[in-house]
Amino acid sequence: MSQEKRQLHLNLFLMSVGHHAAAWRDPDAHIEEIFDLQYFKWIAQTAERAKLDSLFLADGLATWSTSKSSLQGGLEPFTLLSALAAVTEKIGLIGTVSTTYNAPFHVARRFASLDHLSGGRAGWNIVTSGNEREAQNFGREEHLQHAARYDKAREFLEVATSLWDSWDDDARIADKESGVYVDPDKIREIEHRGEWFSVRGPLNIPRSPQAYPLLVQAGSSEDGKEFAAQYAEAIFTAQQTFQEGRDFYADVKSRLPHYGRTPDDVKILPGISAVIAETESEALDKEAALHALVSPEQGIRQLSSILKVDLAEYPLDGPLPETPPIEEINGHKSRFQLVTDLAHRENLTIRQLIFRLAGGRGHRTFAGTPIQVADQLEEWFTGGAADGFNVMPATLPGGLEDFVNLVVPELQRRGLFRTEYTGNTLREHYGLARPANKFAGQPGISALEDREKFKLSEFN
Amino acid sequence: MSQEKRQLHLNLFLMSVGHHAAAWRDPDAHIEEIFDLQYFKWIAQTAERAKLDSLFLADGLATWSTSKSSLQGGLEPFTLLSALAAVTEKIGLIGTVSTTYNAPFHVARRFASLDHLSGGRAGWNIVTSGNEREAQNFGREEHLQHAARYDKAREFLEVATSLWDSWDDDARIADKESGVYVDPDKIREIEHRGEWFSVRGPLNIPRSPQAYPLLVQAGSSEDGKEFAAQYAEAIFTAQQTFQEGRDFYADVKSRLPHYGRTPDDVKILPGISAVIAETESEALDKEAALHALVSPEQGIRQLSSILKVDLAEYPLDGPLPETPPIEEINGHKSRFQLVTDLAHRENLTIRQLIFRLAGGRGHRTFAGTPIQVADQLEEWFTGGAADGFNVMPATLPGGLEDFVNLVVPELQRRGLFRTEYTGNTLREHYGLARPANKFAGQPGISALEDREKFKLSEFN
Numbered sequence: 001m002s003q004e005k006r007q008l009h010l011n012l013f014l015m016s017v018g019h020h021a022a023a024w025r026d027p028d029a030h031i032e033e034i035f036d037l038q039y040f041k042w043i044a045q046t047a048e049r050a051k052l053d054s055l056f057l058a059d060g061l062a063t064w065s066t067s068k069s070s071l072q073g074g075l076e077p078f079t080l081l082s083a084l085a086a087v088t089e090k091i092g093l094i095g096t097v098s099t100t101y102n103a104p105f106h107v108a109r110r111f112a113s114l115d116h117l118s119g120g121r122a123g124w125n126i127v128t129s130g131n132e133r134e135a136q137n138f139g140r141e142e143h144l145q146h147a148a149r150y151d152k153a154r155e156f157l158e159v160a161t162s163l164w165d166s167w168d169d170d171a172r173i174a175d176k177e178s179g180v181y182v183d184p185d186k187i188r189e190i191e192h193r194g195e196w197f198s199v200r201g202p203l204n205i206p207r208s209p210q211a212y213p214l215l216v217q218a219g220s221s222e223d224g225k226e227f228a229a230q231y232a233e234a235i236f237t238a239q240q241t242f243q244e245g246r247d248f249y250a251d252v253k254s255r256l257p258h259y260g261r262t263p264d265d266v267k268i269l270p271g272i273s274a275v276i277a278e279t280e281s282e283a284l285d286k287e288a289a290l291h292a293l294v295s296p297e298q299g300i301r302q303l304s305s306i307l308k309v310d311l312a313e314y315p316l317d318g319p320l321p322e323t324p325p326i327e328e329i330n331g332h333k334s335r336f337q338l339v340t341d342l343a344h345r346e347n348l349t350i351r352q353l354i355f356r357l358a359g360g361r362g363h364r365t366f367a368g369t370p371i372q373v374a375d376q377l378e379e380w381f382t383g384g385a386a387d388g389f390n391v392m393p394a395t396l397p398g399g400l401e402d403f404v405n406l407v408v409p410e411l412q413r414r415g416l417f418r419t420e421y422t423g424n425t426l427r428e429h430y431g432l433a434r435p436a437n438k439f440a441g442q443p444g445i446s447a448l449e450d451r452e453k454f455k456l457s458e459f460n
Numbered sequence: 461m462s463q464e465k466r467q468l469h470l471n472l473f474l475m476s477v478g479h480h481a482a483a484w485r486d487p488d489a490h491i492e493e494i495f496d497l498q499y500f501k502w503i504a505q506t507a508e509r510a511k512l513d514s515l516f517l518a519d520g521l522a523t524w525s526t527s528k529s530s531l532q533g534g535l536e537p538f539t540l541l542s543a544l545a546a547v548t549e550k551i552g553l554i555g556t557v558s559t560t561y562n563a564p565f566h567v568a569r570r571f572a573s574l575d576h577l578s579g580g581r582a583g584w585n586i587v588t589s590g591n592e593r594e595a596q597n598f599g600r601e602e603h604l605q606h607a608a609r610y611d612k613a614r615e616f617l618e619v620a621t622s623l624w625d626s627w628d629d630d631a632r633i634a635d636k637e638s639g640v641y642v643d644p645d646k647i648r649e650i651e652h653r654g655e656w657f658s659v660r661g662p663l664n665i666p667r668s669p670q671a672y673p674l675l676v677q678a679g680s681s682e683d684g685k686e687f688a689a690q691y692a693e694a695i696f697t698a699q700q701t702f703q704e705g706r707d708f709y710a711d712v713k714s715r716l717p718h719y720g721r722t723p724d725d726v727k728i729l730p731g732i733s734a735v736i737a738e739t740e741s742e743a744l745d746k747e748a749a750l751h752a753l754v755s756p757e758q759g760i761r762q763l764s765s766i767l768k769v770d771l772a773e774y775p776l777d778g779p780l781p782e783t784p785p786i787e788e789i790n791g792h793k794s795r796f797q798l799v800t801d802l803a804h805r806e807n808l809t810i811r812q813l814i815f816r817l818a819g820g821r822g823h824r825t826f827a828g829t830p831i832q833v834a835d836q837l838e839e840w841f842t843g844g845a846a847d848g849f850n851v852m853p854a855t856l857p858g859g860l861e862d863f864v865n866l867v868v869p870e871l872q873r874r875g876l877f878r879t880e881y882t883g884n885t886l887r888e889h890y891g892l893a894r895p896a897n898k899f900a901g902q903p904g905i906s907a908l909e910d911r912e913k914f915k916l917s918e919f920n
Contacts, residue, residue, distance in 0.1 A: 025636045032634070035576040035666070037546055061565065063647070063664045068640050068906075073632070073665045079573035082542030086497055101563065105521065105597040113539035116495035136660035137565040172533065174492070176485045179755050180528050187523070200596035204523045205533045206495070295639050446528075 005415045008381045009267055009388025009430055010408075011094070012047045012055040013236070014040075016074055018395035019273045021302065021358040022293035024071045026395045035075060037083055043400060044084045047091055050404035051418050053388070053429040054092030054123060056216070056236070057081060061101055062133035069295040078110060085118035092426030094123030094216055100149055101129060101138045104159035104197055111213040112164060112205045120209030120425030125216040125236065126227075128153050130332045146330055150223040152196045157215075157231050159199050162190040164212050165437045166202035171444075184446035188439055202445065211435045214426045220248065220334035229255035233432050234267045236390045238335070238363045240342055245270055245385030267430050270380065271363035273392040274373045276402040283367040290394060291355045299354030302361075306332070306339050316351045320344075338362050360392055370406035377407075378416060465875045468841045469727055469848025469890055470868070471554070472507045472515040473696070474500075476534055478855035479733045481762065481818040482753035484531045486855045495535060497543055503860060504544045507551055510864035511878050513848070513889040514552030514583060516676070516696070517541060521561055522593035529755040538570060545578035552886030554583030554676055559616040560609055561589060561598045564657055567616075568623040571673040572665045580669030580885030585676040585696065586687075588613050590791040606790055610683040612656045617675075617691050619659050622650040624672050625897045626662035631904075644906035648899055662905065671895045674886045680708065680794035689715035693892050694727045696850045698795070698823045700802055705730055705845030727890050730840065731823035733852040734833045736862040743827040750854060751815045759814030762821075766792070766799050776811045780804075798822050820852055830866035837867075838876060 016034040017023045024031050033039035047055050057077035064072050077095040085093055093114065097107050107124075115122035128149035129135075135143035144152065171186035190201035217224065217232035228235050229252060239245040248270075253263045275290070277283035296316060304311045307323045314321050320343045329336045339362055343353050359365030366376055380386040393399025411417040423429055476494040477483045484491050493499035507515050517537035525532055537555040545553055553574065557567050567584075575582035588609035589595075595603035604612065631646035650661035677684065677692035688695050689712060699705040708730075713723040735750070737743035756776060764771045767783045768791075774781050780803045789796045799822055803813050819825030826836055840846040853859025871877040883889055 022639075024634065024641065025639060027636070029636070031636065035668075037577045041546070060664065062660075063662055063905075068642055068644050071641050073627070073642075073663075075576060075665065076569050076573035078539070079542045079570055079577060082539045083546040083577050086501070086543040086546035102566070103561065103598055106562070109536050110539055113536035116535060117497045117539060117543050133660070136658075138563055139658045167533070173528075174484065176487070176489070176491065179482075179485060179753070181484065181531050182528055182533075184528050198596075198599040200522075200593070202523055203533075204520065205535065208495075293639070445523075 007418055008377065008386070008411070008416050009053045009269060010417065011234075011236070011269055011388070011390050012052050012400070013271065013390045013392045014043060014055050014057055015392075016396070017071065018399050019360050019363070019392040020290045020394040021298065021361075022290055022295075023395045025293040026290065026398075028398050029395065030397065040080060040084060041087045043396065044088050044091060046397070046400055046404060048088050050408045051421055052091060052391070054094050054214075054426055055084075056094040056123070056125060056390070057096060058125070059096035059098075059127070060131065060134065061098060061129060062131060062137050065301065067298050067301055069298040078114070082114055082117065085114060085121065090121075090421045090424065092121045092123050092214065092429055093118055094125055094214065094426075096125040096127055098127050098129040098134075099153040099156040100144060101134065104156050105163065105199055105203070107156075108160040108163040108203055109205055112203065112208045115208035115210050115213055116205070120427070122208075122210065123214035123216055123234070123426050125218060126153060126157070126231070127218065130330070143330070146221070146333060147223055150227050153227060154230070155194045155196045158194070159190070159192050159197050161212060161435075161438070162192060163199070163201055163203040164207065165439045166190055167207045168437060168440065169207050169211075172206045183444070185444035187445050188442060189445060207437070210425050210427050211437070214430065214432070224334060225252055225255065228252060228266070229261070230259045232266055233427075234269060234430060237268060237270050238338055238360075239270045239385070240338065240364050242380060242383065242385055245380055246383065249385050265432070267387040267432075269388045269390045270386050271360060271390040271392050272377070273360035273363055273365045273394050274403065274407070275359075275365070275367040275394050275399070276370055276373055276406055278369065280368050280372065283369065287359070287365075287367040287394070291358055294354065294358045296351070296354065299358060300350070303339070303350070303354055303357060306335055306362075311350055314350060317349050320348070320350060320353065335362050359394055363390075363392055365394075370402075370410050373407050374410040374414065377411065378414065381416065467878055468837065468846070468871070468876050469513045469694075469729060470877065471694075471696070471729055471848070471850050472512050472860070473731065473850045473852045474503060474515050474517055475852075476856070477531065478859050479820050479823070479852040480750045480854040481758065481821075482750055482755075483855045485753040486750065486858075488858050489855065490857065500540060500544060501547045503856065504548050504551060506857070506860055506864060508548050510868045511881055512551060512851070514554050514674075514886055515544075516554040516583070516585060516850070517556060518585070519556035519558075519587070520591065520594065521558060521589060522591060522597050525761065527758050527761055529758040538574070542574055542577065545574060545581065550581075550881045550884065552581045552583050552674065552889055553578055554585055554674065554886075556585040556587055558587050558589040558594075559613040560604060561594065564616050564619040565623065565659055565663070568620040568663055569665055572624060572663065572668045575668035575670050575673055576665070580887070582668075582670065583674035583676055583694070583886050585678060586613060586617070586691070587678065603790070606681070606793060607683055610687050613687060614690070615654045615656045618654070619650070619652050619657050621672060621895075621898070622652060623659070623661055623663040624667065625899050626650055627667045628897060628900065629667050629671075632666045643904070645904035647905050648902060649905060667897070670885050670887050671897070674890065674892070684794060685712055685715065688712060688726070689721070690719045692726055693887075694729060694890060697728060697730050698798055698820075699730045699845070700798065700824055702840060702843065702845055705840055706843065709845050725892070727847040727892075729848045729850045730846050731820060731850040731852050732837070733820035733823055733825045733854050734863065734867070735819070735825070735827040735854050735859070736830055736833055736866055738829065740828050740832065743829065747819070747825075747827040747854070751818060754814065754818045756811070756814065759818060760810070763799070763810070763814055763817060766795055766822075768796075771810055774810060777809050780808070780810060780813065795822050819854055823850075823852055825854075830862075830870050833867050834870040834874065837871065838874065841876065
């Protein structure tokens, strides 16, 4: 039970009523409260009581479906995370923001604000958005090609990190006596002119407690892994088998030296959606009861949208028909690959595949006792497939209660998970260093004094 | 003291340490806490204890200054308001968002989220951004011309209101038993294709408690007034004299019928930055002590930036030199007009003008006893110059404490201001109606079912 043992990291992947496709129909689901702050406050405080590293909100920029059976429409993540910052003290707050449909100045500023307000607990799950419905909400007919999206994402990160570094940590002086508020030698324009963005800077907020939000990434395509190796500090990934988990882990870690980084600089967290009960058969019954609530029509739509084949034309209890070649997929490539691999490996019918995906949309699902879940986590963690886990309760609030009341204490007994927070910031929870300032020592805006004397609007 | 008397409305215009240009140097200023949520929580709860209608955060999208004396860099308003939603219950939360440098989908969604989370307390101060430094943070060399900005703002409002109306109030069914989550006949695409924006919709969040955030506007130029007459429900305005206040009030109210609106549909709230003390001479001393902390260099810069003349070349105790014609001002036109009018009307030297602007950047300043302040407010309110006030404490926290502890009770004694909240939403506080849905009864997305069957990404 020594605390010197390598510790695993746990992130709560928070979906309003849980991750199972039919979670909203669960008798205990608080479906009437999913726009109510009190509900999310309870969840966040429960995760914090269990000493989880962080909680995370996914996001999309369009309605997902025209189906009457699908839960759709939810709170914008940043708004909710900011509210949760006010009612929690330690847990990290990770929000999804797209690099394809946002301006870097806004994003850099908002994360710096959240990081200040939360005392260094902000994290950014960087996504490139892979849905043409999203494109059409932002003035485009079609969304950008996969590689172009990652190219834009890299430039976005270049701009955002420059903006976060546009103030030295000690640029703000605020000396009432002398009347000096800032040191203009320690604030800089960034003068970025790139293919996708032109941004002058500086940012209009001082450098925050963590300097940058924790940078998180979830794509597992070739582009995604390369992007992650360059920028990500934590990776949320979907791996179905231990072997796939090990391969992915080794693959990403091996890409780090090219960017001057070490294996410890990135924490890899596969998703797991566990249905937990005192006995294995109870857990399987719970899972089956959830599956029974899935509308087949909704499942066919979901699967069709991933595979880009209209499965409604095929028998539900027959095999998967031929799918398009992956080169033609300009959406979530890695999810496409995962689902087709799963179907072929286990020889699943369309109906079986729908149930397998219902639990975690391609993330690993598991039904068992707390000991069995802890065994699974330990195996992956000690076997080189994970640095921690993206915890995806199938239902809420029950699935979270089961995990924090039954699995977390077991992990703590095994000496694998903290019993108290030892740091204050999100990076401290993950054992990551605070970024250095890439512009330290370079000339500041005081050099601009004369040129700019009265071109600024010094009021509002 | 009858509650049937017409009631005035009070909005707290919250600047981190207060509105006076030297507020940060005030001995009581909490300058070390202006990134600390606890500080703003205290302010918001204090305003709520006094039953104020709302609090409001201004915003700009660039650093204001290269001066070492100016307070610069602060929290992004939306992040802060969302956090404050979690620690307040009744007070309205109004944030500034630019229509020039944002996508309508993001903005509509974020306000809907804040409105849900706060139980109907969101308000949007609509600005068009008038600063070329802002343009340069968003990929443009120069900012848009004044009229084009308002044209874009009108289209932005058209899109945003359509998105807020893209769900009927009863579109979300969430019936666990039948498995029906939404009624696709009550959710609509908006298919907007305009000069500035193309947005398909629907919004990915149900219609919120207020339907739209309270729409607030602050520009007082010709374009600004016309825009306000069409859209605004509350107007924050800067008027120096009772006569100017009456003229502005009558002007805006007279423009409403053209848009099918009545005078009660818009509340006009002039700003007032009052320095309050038990006696008038104490109040004047307090104000003078603040003025003495203003750096003349900073004051010259601020004034030069408004007037677009480099005043550093002129004697501080001499008159204002000639200023450019207003046609050449492509920034804050109404502020330019106000400042030149003030200087000429009162024959002020540059130094005197700097002090006059130090208190409220062009808003009306006043030093006096609580009775004198209440008299001023009552005169404007009953005399046809105001429906309420934008309360701008010169310093914080002291200036707010003085206002809520001394002036508010006096207004309550006079029967001019509520002693308890009578409603829950921000619109209810201001006595405004909840917007009807402009698309009610039109066909929904169910008509798209076949066309869209598997084009959506129903996962993330």
